[in-house]
Structure formats: structure tokens, C-alpha cells
Amino acid sequence: MASGGMSIDTAVTMSASLEGILYGFSVLMFIGTIWALTYNRRMQDINRPLAVVAVLLLNLSTAHMVVDIIRVEYGLVKYRDTYPGGPSAFFTDVSQDTYVIKHAFYVIQTLLADGVVIYRCYVVWQSGLVIILPCVLWCSAAVTGFYAVYSCSQANSSSIFAKMLAQWVTAFFASTIATNLLSSGLLAYRIWTIERAVCMLRASKSNVMPIMRVLVDAAILYTVVLFIALVCFVCLNNGVVVVVDMAVPIMSIAFYMVLIRIAINRNAPSYLSTTHGISSGAEQ
Numbered sequence: 001m002a003s004g005g006m007s008i009d010t011a012v013t014m015s016a017s018l019e020g021i022l023y024g025f026s027v028l029m030f031i032g033t034i035w036a037l038t039y040n041r042r043m044q045d046i047n048r049p050l051a052v053v054a055v056l057l058l059n060l061s062t063a064h065m066v067v068d069i070i071r072v073e074y075g076l077v078k079y080r081d082t083y084p085g086g087p088s089a090f091f092t093d094v095s096q097d098t099y100v101i102k103h104a105f106y107v108i109q110t111l112l113a114d115g116v117v118i119y120r121c122y123v124v125w126q127s128g129l130v131i132i133l134p135c136v137l138w139c140s141a142a143v144t145g146f147y148a149v150y151s152c153s154q155a156n157s158s159s160i161f162a163k164m165l166a167q168w169v170t171a172f173f174a175s176t177i178a179t180n181l182l183s184s185g186l187l188a189y190r191i192w193t194i195e196r197a198v199c200m201l202r203a204s205k206s207n208v209m210p211i212m213r214v215l216v217d218a219a220i221l222y223t224v225v226l227f228i229a230l231v232c233f234v235c236l237n238n239g240v241v242v243v244v245d246m247a248v249p250i251m252s253i254a255f256y257m258v259l260i261r262i263a264i265n266r267n268a269p270s271y272l273s274t275t276h277g278i279s280s281g282a283e284q
Contacts, residue, residue, distance in 0.1 A: 005232075005237035005238045005239050006238050006239065007088060007238065008088050008091045008092050008238050008241070009075065009076070009087045009088050009091055010238075011091075011238040011239065011241040011242050012071070012072060012075065012091045012241060013072065013076070014242050015068070015241050015242040015244075015245035015246065016068050016069060016072045016245070018242060018245070018246050019064075019065060019068060019245040019246055019248065019249060020065065022246055022249035022250060022253070023061055023062075023065050023248075023249045025249070025253065026058070026061055026249040026252040026253050026256065027058070029252070029253055029256035029257065029260065030054060030057075030058045030252065030256060032256065032260045033054050033255075033256040033259045033260060034051070034054065035263070036259050036260050036262070036263030037050060037051050037054070037259065037263075039263065050259070053112065053116055053255070054255070054256070054259070056112060057109065057112065057113070057251065057252040057255055058252065060105050060108060060109040060112070060248075061109070061248055061249050061251075061252050063105050064102055064105040064106060064109070064245075064248045065248075065249075067098055067101050067102040067105065068102055068245060070098055071091075071096070071098035071099065071102065074090070074096075074098060075087045075090040075091050092159050092160075093158075094152040094155050094158055094159065094160050094165065095152060095153065095154075095155045095156065095158070099152060100149060100152050100153045103148075103149050103152065103244075104146075104149045105248075106244065106247070106248055107142075107145035107146060107148075107149055107172070109248060109251055109252075110141065110145065110176050110247075110251065111138065111141060111142055111145070113222075113251045113252075113254070113255060114138055114141065114176055114179045114180055114183070115138065116255060117134075117179075117180060117183040117184055117187070117219075118131050118134045118135060118138060118179070118183050120183075120187055121134065121183045121184075121186050121187045121190075124187055124190045124191060124194075125186065125190050130186060131183070131186075133182060134179055134182050134183045134186070137175050137176075137178050137179040137182065138175075138179050140171070140175040141172055141175035141176045141179055144168050144169075144171040144172040144175055145172040145175075145176075147168050148165060148168040148169050148172055151164060151165050151168060152165065160233075160240075161233075161236050166233070169233060170230070170233065170234065173226060173229060173230040173233065174230065176226060177223060177226045177227060177230065180219060180222055180223055180226070181219065181223055184215060184216070184218075184219030184223075185219075187215060188212050188215055188216050188219075191211065191212045191215070192212060195212070210261060211258075211261060211262055214257060214258055214261040215258060217257070218254035218255070218257055218258050219254075221250065221253075221254050222247075222250060222251060222254045225243060225246065225247045225250050226247065228243050229243040229244050229247060
């Protein structure tokens with residue numbers, strides 16, 4: 001199935017460049033996140049699971065960036081004159097090892113990021129019933145994502161827009177968008193309702209609303225990127241290559257910005273016990 005928009009080799013080159021810029025920014029935010037997790041805390045007080053997730057996100061982003069660079073080098077340099085059809089044919093071929101590996105990293109990172117949002121939702125609500133639907137959607141994203149990657153590995157020089165792949169990729173995008181929107185919406189709503197319930201007991205200005213705003217901002221940032229990727233894919237536009245590669249560091253950035261905002265609130269003079277439970281839940 002023919003694709004539109006920019007040429008595939010142009011899209012791959014642009015995606016590697018933009019991903020590199022965002023990756024550098026995500027590394028800086030990772031450093032800020034580690035500071036947020038360790039500043040003025042004893043070793044036993046550090047949230048180790050959260051630190052592990054932050055490190056995993058950085059490692060996955062780094063691995064994806066490395067594979068992307070190798071893929072560009074293979075297509076534009078190593079196999080430029082030997083691969084049948086040239087660079088365009090090489091980058092279109094979804095059965096290439098570099099293509100399969102980089103998208104396996106993308107699926108894993110997406111599931112990790114969505115899983116963290118669902119867990120935060122569970123911690124704040126303290127109810128397993130609330131996260132049943134997000135968990136079902138998460139499982140749907142896992143199945144469709146990994147099957148799409150597997151289908152790519154078994155394909156015979158097919159395009160990502162081929163019918164046998166398109167239905168799984170579309171389902172994956174739709175599932176992860178729904179998971180993120182629902183989980184983030186439930187989380188923000190719970191924080192807002194708790195804030196309203198305790199507002200009369202607090203003498204100082206609330207520190208919870210900035211946390212809710214950054215949670216919503218992070219959710220919107222990630223959702224917009226995924227929605228653009230879905231639209232590009234449905235429209236058979238090669239711009240999906242650029243957007244998906246950019247989504248990898250953006251996932252990390254969205255995760256880091258929440259933790260850094262919470263750290264700033266924790267150190268604010270007006271930080272009170274009534275906001276502590278809410279912030280702790282959002283942080284986890």
C-alpha cells in the first residue's frame with residue numbers, strides 16, 4: 001500500500017534528528033528526577049521502585065536511540081548501493097532487524113509508562129475496581145503491540161501500511177491512547193475531589209492543584225503525540241515515523257516532569273500534611 005507525505009528516507013533522517021534533541025532533554029530531566037528522589041532523603045527513604053522505573057525509561061530511550069542511529073547508518077551508508085531499491089526500500093522494509101528491535105523497545109516503554117499511570121491511579125483511589133478497565137486496555141495494548149512487532153519480524157519486505165500490519169498497529173495506538181486518557185483522567189479527578197473536600201481545613205494556599213495541572217499537562221502532551229501518530233498512520237503518511245520516534249523520549253519527559261513538580265511542592269514552605277498523602281500517591 002502506497003504511503004504519502006514526505007519520502008521515507010527523509011522521514012527517517014528527520015526522526016533520528018528530532019529524537020536525538022528530545023533524548024538530550026530527557027537525560028537532563030532524568031538527572032532532575034534522580035535529584036527529586038534523593039534530595040534531603042536517607043537511603044532507606046528513597047522510593048526504589050520509582051527510581052528503577054526512571055532508570056528503565058532512560059535505558060529504553062537510550063537503546064531506541066542507538067538502534068535508530070544504527071538503522072540510519074545502515075540505510076544511508078552501509079547498504080545504500082547494495083540493497084535492492086536503495087535507502088527508500090531499506091527503510092520501508094519492516095522485516096529488518098533494526099526496525100523490529102527499535103519498535104519492540106517502543107512497545108515495552110509504552111507499556112511501562114502506561115503501567116506507571118495505572119499504578120498511580122490505584123494508589124490515589126485505593127481501589128482495585130477503579131483500575132479494571134485501564135488494566136484491560138493495557139492488556140489490549142500489550143497484545144496488539146507485541147503481535148504487531150512479531151508480524152513485522154515475519155513479514156516479507158512489507159510496508160508498515162500493509163493491511164496485515166495496519167489493523168494491529170491501529171489497535172495498539174487506540175488502546176494506549178484510551179489507557180492513558182482514562183487513567184490520567186481518573187487520577188486527576190480523584191486529586192481534585194480530595195482537594196475540594198479538605199480545602200476548608202487548610203489555612204494556606206493549596207500545593208495540590210499545581211500537581212494536578214502537571215499531571216494533566218503530561219497526559220495531554222503524551223496523548224497529543226499518540227493521536228497525531230494515529231492520524232498519520234490512518235492517513236498512510238510517512239510522518240508517523242517521525243512522530244513515533246519522538247514519542248519515545250516524550251514518554252520519559254512526561255514521567256520525569258511529574259516527579260520534579262512534586263519535589264518542588266515537597267520543599268515548598270506551605271507544604272502541609274493534608275497535601276502530603278495526595279502528593280505521595282501521585283508520586284508513586
